[in-house]
Amino acid sequence: MNVAVAKTGNGRAVSDLFASAEGRLPGSPAVVAVRREAFETYERLGLPHRRIEEWKYTDLRALVGEVLPLAASPDAAALKRAADAVKAHAISGARKLVLVDGVFVADLSDVKAVASEAGFRTLRETLEKDAGLLKTASTDAVISLNAAMATDGVVLSIADGAQLSAPIQILHIATAASASAFTRSQVAIGKGARATIIESFVAAGAEAYQVNDAVIVKVGDNSDVAHIRLMDDAPDAVNITSQFVTIGANVKFNVFNMTTGAAVSRLQGFFTLAGEGSELSVNGVNLLQKTEHGDTTLVVDHAVPNCVSREVFRAVIDDRAHSVFQGRIIVRPDAQKTDGKMMIRALLLSDEAEADNKPELEIFADDVSCGHGATAGALDDSLLFYLKARGLPEKQAQALLIQAFVGEAIEQIADDDLREHVIGIAERWLERRQ
Amino acid sequence: MALLEVKDLKVRVEEREILHGLTLTVNEGEIHAIMGPNGSGKSTLSHVIAGKPGYEVTDGQILFKGEDLLEMAPEERAAKGVFLAFQYPVEIPGVTTMNFLRTALNAQRKARGETELMVPDFLKKVREVSKSLNIPQDMLKRGVNVGFSGGEKKRNEVLQMALFEPSLCILDEMDSGLDIDALRIAADGVNALHSPKRAMVVITHYQRLLNYIVPDIVHVMSKGRVVKSGGKELALELEASGYAQFEDAA
Numbered sequence: 286m287n288v289a290v291a292k293t294g295n296g297r298a299v300s301d302l303f304a305s306a307e308g309r310l311p312g313s314p315a316v317v318a319v320r321r322e323a324f325e326t327y328e329r330l331g332l333p334h335r336r337i338e339e340w341k342y343t344d345l346r347a348l349v350g351e352v353l354p355l356a357a358s359p360d361a362a363a364l365k366r367a368a369d370a371v372k373a374h375a376i377s378g379a380r381k382l383v384l385v386d387g388v389f390v391a392d393l394s395d396v397k398a399v400a401s402e403a404g405f406r407t408l409r410e411t412l413e414k415d416a417g418l419l420k421t422a423s424t425d426a427v428i429s430l431n432a433a434m435a436t437d438g439v440v441l442s443i444a445d446g447a448q449l450s451a452p453i454q455i456l457h458i459a460t461a462a463s464a465s466a467f468t469r470s471q472v473a474i475g476k477g478a479r480a481t482i483i484e485s486f487v488a489a490g491a492e493a494y495q496v497n498d499a500v501i502v503k504v505g506d507n508s509d510v511a512h513i514r515l516m517d518d519a520p521d522a523v524n525i526t527s528q529f530v531t532i533g534a535n536v537k538f539n540v541f542n543m544t545t546g547a548a549v550s551r552l553q554g555f556f557t558l559a560g561e562g563s564e565l566s567v568n569g570v571n572l573l574q575k576t577e578h579g580d581t582t583l584v585v586d587h588a589v590p591n592c593v594s595r596e597v598f599r600a601v602i603d604d605r606a607h608s609v610f611q612g613r614i615i616v617r618p619d620a621q622k623t624d625g626k627m628m629i630r631a632l633l634l635s636d637e638a639e640a641d642n643k644p645e646l647e648i649f650a651d652d653v654s655c656g657h658g659a660t661a662g663a664l665d666d667s668l669l670f671y672l673k674a675r676g677l678p679e680k681q682a683q684a685l686l687i688q689a690f691v692g693e694a695i696e697q698i699a700d701d702d703l704r705e706h707v708i709g710i711a712e713r714w715l716e717r718r719q
Numbered sequence: 720m721a722l723l724e725v726k727d728l729k730v731r732v733e734e735r736e737i738l739h740g741l742t743l744t745v746n747e748g749e750i751h752a753i754m755g756p757n758g759s760g761k762s763t764l765s766h767v768i769a770g771k772p773g774y775e776v777t778d779g780q781i782l783f784k785g786e787d788l789l790e791m792a793p794e795e796r797a798a799k800g801v802f803l804a805f806q807y808p809v810e811i812p813g814v815t816t817m818n819f820l821r822t823a824l825n826a827q828r829k830a831r832g833e834t835e836l837m838v839p840d841f842l843k844k845v846r847e848v849s850k851s852l853n854i855p856q857d858m859l860k861r862g863v864n865v866g867f868s869g870g871e872k873k874r875n876e877v878l879q880m881a882l883f884e885p886s887l888c889i890l891d892e893m894d895s896g897l898d899i900d901a902l903r904i905a906a907d908g909v910n911a912l913h914s915p916k917r918a919m920v921v922i923t924h925y926q927r928l929l930n931y932i933v934p935d936i937v938h939v940m941s942k943g944r945v946v947k948s949g950g951k952e953l954a955l956e957l958e959a960s961g962y963a964q965f966e967d968a969a
Contacts, residue, residue: 665809666772667809668809668811670771670772670793671805671808671809671811672811672819672823673770673792673793673794673797674769674770674771674793674794674796674797674803674805675794675797675819675823675826675827675879675883676794676797676798676823676824676826676827676830676883677794677822677823677826678792678794678826679792679794681822681826682794685814685818685819685822686811686814688813688814689811689812689813689814689862690813692813693813
């Protein structure tokens with residue numbers, strides 16, 4: 286069967302997206318070949334739509350329509366705006382690596398401090414030699430598109446035994462309106478290392494832009510790692526992020542995601558427990574309002590025995606917003622003594638708010654302890670009245686109960702300062718609501 | 720001076736009239752007891768005064784310090800000095816008692832145009848009051864009422880009463896679910912708060928509570944009305960003869 290060339294809304298062939306960007310995409314001829322192949326995969330599949338099971342609730346053809354052209358490299362004015370955004374969003378004490386419109390900006394980053402404790406290169410640099418980072422097992426269209434179009438990213442390698450004295454914060458800043466940024470990063474953590482990686486997505490004056498990010502994380506044996514992602518893109522932006530995480534033996538890996546922005550967002554995380562005795566904790570909070578669509582899709586693959594995985598997610602959905610949570614736990618035949626639990630709770634603040642929760646267990650081993658739970662409901666009127674009878678106005682009473690609701694997920698963040706930071710984000714979101 | 724004036728109050732819940740013209744006046748400094756059988760409308764009265772949704776006032780009025788209470792949202796009533804000690808205080812997981820107390824107190828102060836209480840002053844006050852009520856400090860760090868015993872929940876209500884310093888305290892079945900020791904601690908807490916400016920309305924089935932909180936005036940409610948009022952001896956009379964006579968009278 287022939288596949289027709291998909292057309293974008295304004296009639297340009299989709300392949301224009303790649304052809305017009307190709308001159309700006311870094312990489313050796315071998316890399317260009319990998320990109321072409323990835324783009325062909327994307328072209329064949331097109332944007333995911335509701336008839337693809339994994340994207341059933343997040344139909345990008347309906348929600349997004351077309352992929353915007355690649356953002357231009359930031360000019361001086363854009364960098365000035367980005368610098369202000371860095372000041373506003375830098376986490377105190379963290380060492381920053383800044384990507385502006387998909388391009389790494391050394392002048393805004395703490396390259397020296399990062400390099401003092403970790404190996405650091407940009408994606409652009411690694412692609413001069415090797416296309417390896419563009420290759421992932423997935424054939425998902427948005428991931429293929431990312432491989433074809435990725436302009437830059439950070440490539441971190443933390444040595445065996447390294448104990449990072451400060452968190453590393455990767456800041457994605459959008460300054461270009463009506464354009465796309467494609468980034469791809471890798472964080473490789475050595476055996477016995479200890480590290481905290483933070484990723485932030487923010488806008489610096491830009492509107493209606495699209496972010497497509499991919500992160501590859503490799504976690505070495507006996508390491509202790511926290512990975513925090515804070516997505517606060519512009520209210521009319523799109524953010525699609527794919528995470529590929531492979532976890533070694535006896536690891537403690539603590540993941541948290543906070544979604545407070547973007548008109549359409551999807552975080553898809555693919556976690557593989559590949560070494561025994563590890564504890565994976567994946568948690569998150571989505572705060573959605575207006576017509577925002579926020580999707581969290583996770584696959585936790587227990588490939589070996591004796592691992593623990595925990596997922597605690599909370600979604601707060603106001604106005605006509607739509608929350609999607611899809612969580613799959615896979616327990617492979619050999620993965621005996623697996624302990625996997627997943628809990629998603631959605632709080633609907635309006636009659637028109639919508640939540641789709643889809644937990645799935647695929648268990649092929651016979652000696653495991655796995656469970657999942659999903660709830661959706663409104664605030665409890667009897668609790669609201671109690672608080673009002675004690676003097677709290679309606680919105681403040683709601684805010685207190687919402688804070689308590691999301692608190693259970695936020696509590697999973699081990700670091701006190703980061704936990705307080707995330708609580709602050711939730712508080713400001715609630716204040717804006719009032 | 721009259722603090723609370725309930726005049727010919729008629730209240731419906733889902734098309735059914737519960738209060739059929741209730742009149743009650745509570746002056747500053749007085750302790751009133753409202754007694755009556757199940758279904759006589761005691762709790763409805765307390766809920767309507769506090770502003771709980773779901774009740775329709777079809778006639779009559781409630782004045783508090785001369786102002787129309789029914790025009791006010793529940794939080795305004797709280798800030799003006801109305802306090803309802805709940806029969807069944809709710810559990811609020813994830814909100815620590817300490818955070819709740821400070822948020823509520825400051826919300827009331829803000830509504831009255833007062834400055835927020837500074838944290839050290841607040842903590843000092845909480846410690847003093849909780850000590851006198853035998854409330855351990857670690858209880859204040861837990862979620863509001865989460866895992867509290869019946870007695871602890873009621874002591875937590877009294878703690879709030881002491882902190883918020885309302886001028887009208889309505890105690891809805893404070894004795895329900897409490898053993899004698901728990902009841903005595905809670906009642907001692909209430910008595911300590913009694914003052915010439917502060918009035919109490921004690922709603923109860925049983926005379927037992929009134930051994931600890933001694934009323935100035937006892938009202939008997941039956942079928943949505945106050946059918947008899949008298950001195951504290953009325954409670955004893957009720958204990959001896961039961962409510963049947965008043966049900967017939969109503």
